[in-house]
Each structure stands twice: as structure tokens, then as C-alpha cells.
Amino acid sequence: MGKGRRMKKQGPPAPLDESKISMLKKRKAGEPDSAPKAVAAKKRRRSDADEEQTISKKAAPKKSKANGTSNGVAKADNKVIEKKKSVPMDSDSEDDDMEETEDDEFGNLDAVSEGSLDSDEGVERLSDLEDEDDDSVIDSDEDDHPRETMFSDDEDLSDAEEKLTAANMEGLSRKLDAAKRAEEEEAEQELQEAAMQTNIAGDRPDVFGDETQPGLAPDLQLLRQRITDTIRILGDLKTLGQPGKSRADYVDLVLNDICTYYGYTRYLAEKLFNLFTPMEAFAFFEANETPRPVVIRTNTLRTNRRSLAQALINRGVVLEPVGKWSKVGLQVFESAVPLGATPEYLAGHYILQAASSFLPVMALAPQPNERVLDMASAPGGKTTYMSALMRNTGCVIANDASKPRAKGLIGNIHRLGCKNTIVTNMDARTAFPKAMGGFDRVLLDAPCTGTGVISKDPGVKTSKDERDFLAIPHMQRQLLLAAIDSVDHSSKTGGYIVYSTCSVTVEENEAVVQYVLRKRPNVKIVDTGLGDFGSPGFTSYMGKKFDAKMAMTRRYFPHRENVDGFYVCKLKKTGPTPVVQPTHDATSAGERRARSSSHAKYTDEESYDKTPIVNEEGDGMDVEGGSFGPFEEDEDSKRIDRAERNRLRRKGLNPKGVLNKPKKNKGEASEAAESKESKEQEKKKPEVAKKSSNEGKGEKKTVTKEEKKEKEKKEKKSTKKATK
Numbered sequence: 001m002g003k004g005r006r007m008k009k010q011g012p013p014a015p016l017d018e019s020k021i022s023m024l025k026k027r028k029a030g031e032p033d034s035a036p037k038a039v040a041a042k043k044r045r046r047s048d049a050d051e052e053q054t055i056s057k058k059a060a061p062k063k064s065k066a067n068g069t070s071n072g073v074a075k076a077d078n079k080v081i082e083k084k085k086s087v088p089m090d091s092d093s094e095d096d097d098m099e100e101t102e103d104d105e106f107g108n109l110d111a112v113s114e115g116s117l118d119s120d121e122g123v124e125r126l127s128d129l130e131d132e133d134d135d136s137v138i139d140s141d142e143d144d145h146p147r148e149t150m151f152s153d154d155e156d157l158s159d160a161e162e163k164l165t166a167a168n169m170e171g172l173s174r175k176l177d178a179a180k181r182a183e184e185e186e187a188e189q190e191l192q193e194a195a196m197q198t199n200i201a202g203d204r205p206d207v208f209g210d211e212t213q214p215g216l217a218p219d220l221q222l223l224r225q226r227i228t229d230t231i232r233i234l235g236d237l238k239t240l241g242q243p244g245k246s247r248a249d250y251v252d253l254v255l256n257d258i259c260t261y262y263g264y265t266r267y268l269a270e271k272l273f274n275l276f277t278p279m280e281a282f283a284f285f286e287a288n289e290t291p292r293p294v295v296i297r298t299n300t301l302r303t304n305r306r307s308l309a310q311a312l313i314n315r316g317v318v319l320e321p322v323g324k325w326s327k328v329g330l331q332v333f334e335s336a337v338p339l340g341a342t343p344e345y346l347a348g349h350y351i352l353q354a355a356s357s358f359l360p361v362m363a364l365a366p367q368p369n370e371r372v373l374d375m376a377s378a379p380g381g382k383t384t385y386m387s388a389l390m391r392n393t394g395c396v397i398a399n400d401a402s403k404p405r406a407k408g409l410i411g412n413i414h415r416l417g418c419k420n421t422i423v424t425n426m427d428a429r430t431a432f433p434k435a436m437g438g439f440d441r442v443l444l445d446a447p448c449t450g451t452g453v454i455s456k457d458p459g460v461k462t463s464k465d466e467r468d469f470l471a472i473p474h475m476q477r478q479l480l481l482a483a484i485d486s487v488d489h490s491s492k493t494g495g496y497i498v499y500s501t502c503s504v505t506v507e508e509n510e511a512v513v514q515y516v517l518r519k520r521p522n523v524k525i526v527d528t529g530l531g532d533f534g535s536p537g538f539t540s541y542m543g544k545k546f547d548a549k550m551a552m553t554r555r556y557f558p559h560r561e562n563v564d565g566f567y568v569c570k571l572k573k574t575g576p577t578p579v580v581q582p583t584h585d586a587t588s589a590g591e592r593r594a595r596s597s598s599h600a601k602y603t604d605e606e607s608y609d610k611t612p613i614v615n616e617e618g619d620g621m622d623v624e625g626g627s628f629g630p631f632e633e634d635e636d637s638k639r640i641d642r643a644e645r646n647r648l649r650r651k652g653l654n655p656k657g658v659l660n661k662p663k664k665n666k667g668e669a670s671e672a673a674e675s676k677e678s679k680e681q682e683k684k685k686p687e688v689a690k691k692s693s694n695e696g697k698g699e700k701k702t703v704t705k706e707e708k709k710e711k712e713k714k715e716k717k718s719t720k721k722a723t724k
């Protein structure tokens with residue numbers, strides 16, 4: 001498995017159709033639109049495209065002259081070229097440049113976003129196309145027909161994209177060059193691989209032979225070579241494996257090498273490795289070493305994608321639509337200006353947002369006039385998208401437990417002009433549905449370990465340990481139960497919950513969903529509406545079986561889709577959550593309030609869902625004792641405590657010493673558990689001694705001798721007395 005193959009799989013987005021470029025370059029050069037020519041142009045080769053580009057560049061100045069300072073396409077292209085030559089990347093000159101152009105361009109952009117396009121030549125050429133604005137305001141309409149609405153293949157859209165492509169062809173030509181180079185590299189790589197495989201064909205490569213000298217820095221190239229060799233052997237152990245070496249030996253070797261080469265802890269490397277075949281695991285680890293594409297989301301509350309693209313192209317940004325699956329995303333290839341400081345950014349026309357982050361919101365598909373909760377919302381990428389899909393109507397409650405993060409959230413909400421949003425700062429586990437409930441839809445984009453975003457945060461490689469993979473899923477389960485309980489199952493338009501994480505581990509995804517399915521039989525998994533993009537969730541993992549519908553949840557991986565690792569699950573609430581009816585005396589005022597709002601129907605006998613909560617053991621599923629077993633509260637805290645003790649031991653610390661130190665806030669529970677445990681052990685000691693003495697083993701021997709001596713002394717004394 002070499003880089004070439006990985007590139008093919010993970011690769012950049014599919015190379016652009018050259019025909020589009022040829023056709024549009026012709027248009028750009030002043031030729032009338034001609035569909036037949038465009039079809040013929042499809043077959044042209046790259047050299048033709050280059051030639052046409054030269055023509056278009058020559059034609060461009062005329063246009064820009066005619067346009068003056070307008071947003072003409074030709075000017076845009078020139079500007080890209082000029083900027084590349086004359087605008088250094090240091091911030092001073094960027095600012096200067098922006099100041100010079102800001103008034104005109106920004107003024108125009110505002111006009112465009114309000115639909116009053118300038119009638120100058122360049123802009124006209126764009127505006128004569130079907131505007132995608134109307135479509136792009138709402139990304140998805142009815143939940144019942146999500147695919148139709150979200151993956152529209154309609155003509156207008158592709159036509160608009162062609163326009164965008166035309167406007168951006170300078171960048172796209174470069175992209176084609178890059179794709180060609182990548183292809184050549186791939187071919188080269190494959191040749192090398194083939195040669196390498198020929199060398200070892202028939203041989204059984206001895207990957208165990210070349211141990212690095214202890215104390216010496218490893219030769220990374222050799223290490224990488226050994227990783228690829230071991231992975232190949234694991235793919236055909238029978239033929240390539242050394243006699244006497246088992247699969248476990250090879251896995252152990254490759255895991256150690258992965259830890260050294262990529263810098264993971266053994267614990268995490270193993271966890272991630274186990275998600276895939278060895279070959280795919282390698283692709284995953286490799287993909288974590290390269291950044292994902294930069295993507296921006298158009299804020300349709302302020303502009304539309306076409307106008308935004310136009311404005312940014314004018315500033316020297318090279319971009320293109322992110323893909324058919326989104327009508328609001330733009331992938332940025334190059335930028336002559338800082339994307340977080342353009343006038344368009346400051347005016348809230350877009351937000352920098354990873355492509356995978358769009359998906360949970362698209363799955364939730366909030367509708368205008370609904371009441372929606374975003375449980376863990378900071379810094380607000382998804383909240384603001386929800387607000388835009390709802391066209392600033394209804395109400396979005398954007399909650400986050402972190403006050404500093406909530407500040408960033410408020411900033412984004414203001415910048416993007418979301419007027420239907422209220423920010424709250426509460427621990428969602430306990431606040432909802434107590435404080436508020438009865439929502440039409442709830443998004444839980446849960447706090448997670450971040451194993452899907454290692455390319456952004458390589459610290460995850462070493463910072464996440466056993467304890468995190470117990471404590472975080474524990475919190476996720478609590479949050480998801482609260483999310484379900486906060487939804488109004490009888491909502492006419494909704495009744496949906498979307499659970500998402502930017503982690504790829506099973507503990508944080510399928511296992512959390514499985515847990516809530518057992519705890520809340522009044523929810524079921526439904527289609528996310530995200531089509532075939534991504535892979536199905538696991539229905540079984542390492543001997544554990546999950547609900548068959550788990551395949552309807554979606555997984556996204558950096559090496560497969562070239563997006564951050566992500567998980568999306570959509571649930572539909574079918575009835576009220578069964579609750580044990582408390583006596584009135586025991587009900588607090590807060591609980592009564594919550595019940596009267598969100599759980600109004602709990603007391604309604606007719607609508608009360610009598611479905612019994614399924615057996616804690618699950619429906620014949622093997623959920624006991626595994627690494628992601630039944631996750632009961634007590635079980636969890638014991639496991640978390642155990643993991644904490646292990647962590648401290650690994651650090652060479654005495655868990656008792658550390659955990660028994662008085663603490664003010666965190667860890668009180670584990671401290672209490674720890675001291676309770678040690679007290680119990682203390683109590684147990686005499687019992688052990690007693691028990692042992694009965695059994696005649698170990699410690700009891702000493703005790704018995706002492707006792708015997710004591711007894712003998714006493715006997716001697718009493719004998720003496722008796723003699724006297």
C-alpha cells in the first residue's frame with residue numbers, strides 16, 4: 001500500500017470535467033454560448049485548454065475596461081494573476097490592498113446579495129444564468145424527501161456551477177495541473193511498489209530482523225517501509241508470513257511501528273487500527289497527517305453562494321463548489337487574503353466550517369417556524385446553519401456549558417445575523433428538559449475525543465487515554481438521553497434528534513446509540529437523508545451486535561471521503577419517554593414545571609407509551625463485560641475510577657496517594673470511592689487473617705506460631721501455679 005493508492009482512494013475531490021473549462025473559457029473569450037461545441041470540447045485534451053486560457057487572458061482586459069471597477073469575471077481572473085505577482089502574503093500589504101478595493105467591491109456585493117445586480121457587462125454575463133439563490137436558502141425541505149431536496153441534480157444548479165467554474169478557471173487549471181502531477185506521482189509510486197513486490201515475491205520477508213538500535217533515533221524511511229511490508233504480509237499471512245510467527249506477532253510489530261512513526265500512544269493506535277483492515281488502517285493514519293480541504297459555508301441569511309464566490313474570486317480566492325451534496329459550501333484552494341478577515345467574512349456572508357460539519361444539520365433538516373435545540377453549540381457553526389435553514393424564523397436555543405466558548409458563539413450569531421437564536425449557558429445533561437423541553441428537533445453535536453480530527457489536533461494522538469474513552473461516552477449517553485427527552489414526539493413537523501460526533505470510535509458512536517435505544521424504546525433510528533455519501537454505521541464490532549438499523553447511521557472518514565472523521569445518527573421519537581410517576585410530594589417545583597411543558601402528555605393515560613423498557617441485558621445481544629458493555633451508571637463510575645488508577649500507575653504515581661489527597665471539585669467521587677475502598681480493605685484484613693488461619697496457609701502460619709508460643713507460655717505459667 002503506497003502513497004499512490006492512498007491518493008487514489010482518499011484523493012482530492014474528483015478532477016474537474018475539462019469540457020466545462022474549455023466551454024467556459026470560450027465563453028469567457030467572448031464566444032457565444034454553444035452547447036454542441038461544449039459537447040465536442042469534452043473530448044479536448046489539456047493542451048487545448050491551455051491554449052484557450054491564453055486567449056481568455058488576452059480577452060479579459062477588454063472586459064475589465066468595460067466593467068470599470070465592477071465584479072466582472074474577466075477582472076476576477078486578472079486580479080488573481082496580478083495578486084499572485086504583486087501582493088505579498090504579509091498582512092500589511094493585504095490590508096492595504098483591501099482598503100483600496102473595499103468600498104467598491106463590497107458595495108457591489110451588498111447590491112448583489114439583495115438581488116440588484118449591476119448591469120455592467122461582466123455581471124450581466126453571470127446574472128443571465130439561472131440564479132441558485134432561491135434554492136440555496138433552504139438546503140433541504142421535507143424530511144420525507146430528503147434525498148430529492150439535498151442531492152438535487154437539477155440543471156439550474158449545474159449550470160450555475162459551470163458559471164462559477166468559468167469565473168474561477170485560473171485556479172481550476174492549476175488544480176488540473178496538480179491532479180496530473182499527482183497522477184504521474186502515483187504511476188511512479190506504483191511502479192516502485194510493483195518492483196518491490198517482485199523482489200519479495202516468493203520470499204517471506206523478515207520484518208522482525210531489522211530492529212532499530214535502542215537509544216538511536218529510528219530511520220523513518222525504514223520504519224515506513226517496514227509498516228508497508230508488515231501490512232502486506234498481514235494481507236496474505238499464509239504466503240508471506242515467517243514460519244513460527246503468528247498474526248498477533250505481526251500486528252504487535254506494526255502497532256509499535258505506527259506508534260513510533262506517527263506518534264500515537266499504543267492504546268489509541270490499537271483502538272483506531274481495530275476499526276479497519278490493516279491496509280485501510282494505514283490509509284487512515286496517513287490521512288491524519290495531511291490537512292483536509294478548507295471549506296466555507298455561505299450564510300444564506302446574508303447572501304447567496306454565487307455572489308459570495310464572485311466577491312471572493314475578485315479578492316484572489318481560488319474556489320469551487322464543495323460538491324453536489326451541498327448548495328452552500330465552497331472549497332477554497334488558494335487565497336491571496338486571510339479568509340477570516342475579508343469584508344465578506346466580517347459582514348457575515350460566510351463562516352469557515354469543515355465540510356463534515358454541514359452533515360448533522362442537513363440530517364436534522366430544521367424547518368421554518370420550528371422550535372429547535374442545539375444542545376452543545378459553541379462556537380456555532382451548526383447553530384448558524386440551522387438558523388439559516390429556518391430563514392430566521394421560529395426559535396433556536398443554542399446552549400453550551402462553557403462560558404468562554406459561548407462568547408464565541410454569540411459573536412458568530414451576531415456576525416451571521418441570526419435573529420431567531422437564544423443563547424443559554426447550562427450543563428445540558430441536567431438542564432434539559434427541566435428548564436425547557438418540547439422541541440420539534442434537537443441537535444446533539446456531542447463533546448468527544450476528537451479522533452476524527454487528528455489532522456487538526458495532533459495532540460489527540462497522545463492525550464486521550466482509557467479513562468477518556470470511558471468518561472466521554474458516559475457523558476455522551478447522558479446528553480443523548482436528555483436530548484431525546486427534550487423532544488416533543490407529537491410535533492407535527494418534527495420529533496427528530498440528530499446525534500453527531502467528530503470521533504470515529506465505536507464507544508462514542510454506535511455504542512452510545514445502542515445504549516439509548518435500550519433506555520428509550522420510544523425512539524428509533526431513521527434515515528439521515530444524507531444519501532450514499534459516507535459509509536454505514538457498524539451493525540457489529542468485535543463480537544458485539546448492534547441494532548440492525550445502525551446501518552442507517554453514517555460514518556465519514558478522512559481517507560475515504562477526504563473530510564474530517566464524523567458520525568451522524570438520526571432518531572425519531574415515536575412516543576413520550578416512559579417515566580416512573582413520582583408522588584406529588586416528591587416532585588420539585590422544577591420538575592413539575594418541566595413536566596407541564598415538555599412532558600405534558602406523561603400524565604395522559606391515552607397517549608402514554610406503555611412499551612416496556614427492554615431487558616437491560618439487551619435483546620440477546622452480547623453486551624456484557626466487553627470494552628463497551630452495558631454502560632450502567634455504577635458500572636461506569638467503577639470503570640472510570642479503575643482507568644484513572646491505571647493512568648496514575650502508568651505515570652509511576654501511587655493512585656492511593658494521589659486520589660486520597662483532598663480535592664475541592666473534580667474527582668471527589670473517585671476520591672470517595674478510593675478511600676471507601678481502602679477502608680473496606682482495612683476492614684477485610686483481619687477477616688483474611690482469620691480465614692487464613694482456618695485454612696492453614698500464608699500469614700496464618702506466623703499467627704499460629706505466635707499463638708502457639710503465647711499458649712505455651714500460658715500453659716507453662718498455669719502448670720507452675722498448679723505445681724506450687
Ligand SMILES: C[S@@+](CC[C@H](N)C(=O)[O-])C[C@H]1O[C@@H](n2cnc3c(N)ncnc32)[C@H](O)[C@@H]1O
Nearest residue numbers: 376377378379380381382401402427428445447
Ligand atoms: C463538538 S463541540 C460543539 C461544536 C458546535 N456544535 C459547532 O458546530 O460549532 C462540543 C461542545 O459541547 C460543549 N459541552 C461539553 N459538555 C457539555 C454539557 N454537559 N452540556 C452542554 N454543552 C457541553 C463544549 O463546551 C463544546 O463547545
